[in-house]
Structures are given as C-alpha cells and as structure tokens.
Amino acid sequence: MSIGVVVFPGSNCDRDMHWATEGCLGMPTRRVWHEETDLGGLEAVVxxxxxxxxxxxxxxxxxxxxxxxxxxxxxxxxxxRVLGICNGFQVLTELGLLPGALTRNRDLHFICEDAQLSVSSARTPWMSRYGAEGQLTLPIAHGEGRYQCTPDTLKRLQDDDSIALRYSSNPNGSVEDIAGLTNAQGNVLGLMPHPERACDPVTGGTDGRHLLEALLS
Structure with missing residues (x-):
C-alpha cells in the first residue's frame, strides 16, 4: 500500500509532499497524473x-x-483517506467533498509566513497525536485562503466537531479562525497551512510530521 500525490498542470508542491512522505517519513509514495483514473493500491491520496x-x-x-x-x-x-493542502483544500471545496469556499485574503495580499495553530478537534487520526488543544506551527503561502461558509454550514461543522485547526492569530479573515476542517466521517481533511514543509529538520520545523503520519496510521 502507498500514498498517491495527485499532479495537476500547475502543481508546485507535489515534490515537496513526495519528499516529506517518502524522503522524511519512509512512506511509499507515487505521483498520480491528473488524467489517471486508477487509484488501486493506494491507502491515501494527497x-x-x-x-x-x-x-x-x-x-x-x-x-x-x-x-x-x-x-x-x-x-x-x-x-x-484524502488530504488537501492549500490549493488541494480549495479543490476539495469545489469538488464538494468539504463544504464552504476559500476566497481572497481579507487584505487582498499574498501571505507567506509561519502560522501559529491550535487543534480544535482531535477526534480524527489526523490530529489525534497532537491532542485536544495542541499547538503547532506550520507555514502558510496563499492569496485565497480566507475560509467562508453560511451560518448553517458553520453550525453543522461545529455540531459534527469537524473544525480541525484554527489560527491562533487569524492572518486572512477566515470565519471562526478556521485553518482546516474534516468531513463528518473524518477521512477527508483540508487545510491551508503546509504540513509537508514542516517535516524536515533542515528546513526549520517538524510540526507537520504527526499529521502526515496519519496518512498510513
């Protein structure tokens, strides 16, 4: 069993992810071209x-x-298990696997910085190793990362305990400081921060490791 990393025309983090999962964590990983349809043999898709x-x-x-x-x-x-990171999170909302939408940042600027995050829900394997109210630091790099949804959708997310991550200091205007969320079943996670850029000690942080380890746990 292995992890599949989807490659679209314009993807620029597929190699980062491949290095994080296989190079840093030893997880068998293969790139999946956007025109493929066979996901056989994969335990998780990113x-x-x-x-x-x-x-x-x-x-x-x-x-x-x-x-x-x-x-x-x-x-x-x-x-x-499906993990969508940054543009991948945006794709998951467009696809309907996660609710809501990602829109232009509050100040209409591209943001590239480390973000302090708090675990809002540890009910799924994605966040369980951090524990409830755990703290972590992950890089963000986006121009359209402001999460928005209707009041009814927000209530459903809260009722389902689906808000996985919140910004400690909201950089983009996301409703309720939402940085990442899961579906009700817990097998789909979307988030704007980049855990794959926080796996290699050489790059300055390893807070993303536990999240990515959940791909095969």
Missing part, C-alpha cells in the same frame, strides 16, 4: 498545493473536473 490549471476562473474550479477526481469521490466514499 491533493498538493500550487496553482492547478493556473487557477483560471478561480482556485480549484477547473481541477475539480479532472478524471482523477471523479475516481477520488468514490475513493473517499469508501473510506479512503
């Missing part, structure tokens, strides 16, 4: 950051029609 299809129309709007994502819907429905 949608990496970048600018899928150039982010034309809006972030993730074209990627959601990629052949591989039609297979991903079935994969997730059967309980397969």
């Amino acid at each position: 949608l990496p950051g970048g600018f899928s299809y150039g982010d034309y129309l809006r972030c993730g709007a074209i990627a959601r029609f990629a052949p591989v994502l039609q297979s991903l819907v079935d994969f997730a429905a059967k309980g397969g």
Whole structure:
C-alpha cells in the first residue's frame, strides 16, 4: 500500500509532499497524473498545493473536473483517506467533498509566513497525536485562503466537531479562525497551512510530521 500525490498542470508542491512522505517519513509514495483514473493500491491520496490549471476562473474550479477526481469521490466514499493542502483544500471545496469556499485574503495580499495553530478537534487520526488543544506551527503561502461558509454550514461543522485547526492569530479573515476542517466521517481533511514543509529538520520545523503520519496510521 502507498500514498498517491495527485499532479495537476500547475502543481508546485507535489515534490515537496513526495519528499516529506517518502524522503522524511519512509512512506511509499507515487505521483498520480491528473488524467489517471486508477487509484488501486493506494491507502491515501494527497491533493498538493500550487496553482492547478493556473487557477483560471478561480482556485480549484477547473481541477475539480479532472478524471482523477471523479475516481477520488468514490475513493473517499469508501473510506479512503484524502488530504488537501492549500490549493488541494480549495479543490476539495469545489469538488464538494468539504463544504464552504476559500476566497481572497481579507487584505487582498499574498501571505507567506509561519502560522501559529491550535487543534480544535482531535477526534480524527489526523490530529489525534497532537491532542485536544495542541499547538503547532506550520507555514502558510496563499492569496485565497480566507475560509467562508453560511451560518448553517458553520453550525453543522461545529455540531459534527469537524473544525480541525484554527489560527491562533487569524492572518486572512477566515470565519471562526478556521485553518482546516474534516468531513463528518473524518477521512477527508483540508487545510491551508503546509504540513509537508514542516517535516524536515533542515528546513526549520517538524510540526507537520504527526499529521502526515496519519496518512498510513
């Protein structure tokens, strides 16, 4: 069994993810081209950051029609673990696997910095190793990371305990400081911060390791 990292035209974090999972954590990993439809043999699938299809129309709007994502819907429905990071989170909302939308940052600027985060829910394997109210630091790099949803959707997320991560100091205006969330079943996680950039001690931090280890736990 291995991890699949989807590669779209415009992806720029697929190699970062491959290095984090296989190079740092020893997890067998293969890149999955966006035109593929066979996800057999994969235990988890990652949608990496970048600018899928150039982010034309809006972030993730074209990627959601990629052949591989039609297979991903079935994969997730059967309980397969799916992780969407940054642009991958945007794709998951466009695809309907997660609710809400990611929009332009509050101040309309691209933000590239370390973000202090708190674990809002540790009910799923993604966050369980950090513990409830755990603290971690992960890099962010986005121009459209402001999470928004309707009041009814927000209540449902709260009722389902699906808000996984919150910003300690909100950098982009996301409602309720949301930095990452899961579906009700807990097998799909989307987040704007980059855990794959916090796995190698050489780059200055390893707070992303526990989250990525959950891909095969």
